[in-house]
Amino acid sequence: APMVREHLKTPNFDNWQWEEAEMLVLLQVMFTDLDFLMAFHIELDVLQNFLFEVYCHYNSIPFHNFHHCFCVTQMMYGLIWLTDLRSRLPRLDLLIMLTSALCHDLDHPGYNNVFQINAQTDLAIRYNDISPLENHHCAVAFGILAKVLKNNKRTGSSKDLCILATDMARHNEILNKFKSIQPAFDFNNKEHKELMKIMVKVSDISNEARPMAVAEQWLDCLLQEFFNQSDTEKLKGLPVAAFMDRDKVSKPSSQTSFIRFVLLPLFSELTKLFPCLEEHILEPVRQALEYYSTLERAGKDEELTTKA
Ligand SMILES: Nc1nc2c(ncn2[C@@H]2O[C@@H]3COP(=O)(O)O[C@H]3[C@H]2O)c(=O)[nH]1
């Protein structure tokens, strides 16, 4: 058990070895190890009710399910230890970051924002096409918090969860803002501190920083959800994004561009602030790029020989 506790603090943790009930216990360990119960006078059964409600509000879909919620929270937890955030930020900020990771995809339906908007779903209508999913995850999160905490606890500064920032449509906006302040980053500056939500974003897309076998299984889940969406779009006559189209993507092609254009720029920026992340998240992602580039080239060679 002490080994698991240490392992839980690193990106090497293998989520596929655990049952859902065990993951709930591990999440409880994360909240208690960071002293949140003591610091904020949270009763253990309140935490347990909260975690169970969160678990119940994730859907059984290929990717955006409770296992993804667990992984993102575990990566956020690992980053807190690796970067020694406890000595840099007040406890409340850490609580908000870990809770945001936990809640960031609540009740995800398995179809992305573009689908919501094009299909004019209830969510798109409710949120006027503005980050419909993230607004929904956030609303469900506050619903659960209100239910679990009843009236005996403040929910904190309520609109402060770092969930809206996980909409990838805002990726460049947030990365650029972080880039512009990163050289003079000051943990005591409120505006700078707010950009720490970038760590929730990093955790959200960090599968490729995990061991290859763990990450590859996640990619299968993601493509299954993508293909499911694009199949539905084809049936409904809606626009289909190339990166979701089973006739156009392969595992290598999907990962090489995602790693080059999304992961490396984001992870290297955060690594400038926390150099120790080089070995823990940047290097594994570089290796994954190498692996998938080799596969991609091999795939192309094969195409050429079969055409010849
Ligand atoms: N191609 C690719 N996309 C990913 C990977 N991990 C996360 N993403 C994308 O990043 C997005 C993050 O927000 P979403 O959860 O909406 O959907 C996710 C996927 O579209 C990955 O390993 N490969």
Ligand SMILES: [Zn+2]
């Ligand atoms: Zn997510």
